[in-house]
Amino acid sequence: MGWTSDVNAACLGEFEVGSASDNNSCIYLTVGTGIGGGAILDGKIVEGFGHTEMGHIIIIAYYLAQALVNYTLILRSEKIILGGGVMDQPRMIDFVREEFSLLLANYVEPRIWFPTL
Structure with missing residues (x-):
């Protein structure tokens, strides 16, 4: 039994039995009425003084892609x-994917899982 945020729990679920179950690390972002994020590195939820705050960014595809590039590099x-x-909004994934690729400019080759709509 543990105590964490809802988005850390979602990240843990993806890590344990979801789309990241074959990986040693993952980042989970939820974009709804706000943005929340959780990360697992080396099999452990990333926490410091409290849970990480990866949200608080404007919900525009460009800014979301920019955040993903930053998280990828950090x-x-x-x-x-x-x-x-x-x-789930029409074309949101496409816009984020396009901006992410442009911003990252082949600097590294991340394995990002974009859900299929």
Whole structure:
């Protein structure tokens, strides 16, 4: 039994039995009425003084892609998983994917999991 945030629990679920179950690290972002994020590195939830705050960014595809690039370069996670109601909006994944690729400019080759709509 443990205590954590809802988005850390979602990240742990993806890590244990979901799309990141074959990885040693992952980042989970949920984009809904707000943005929440959780990360697992070396099999452990990333926490410090409290849970991480990866949200608090404007919900525009460009800014979300920019955040993903930053998380990719800082945490070097094996996988990033996107969820939440806003990600179900038409073309949101496409816009984020396009901006992410442009911003990252082949600097590294991350394995990002974008859900298929």
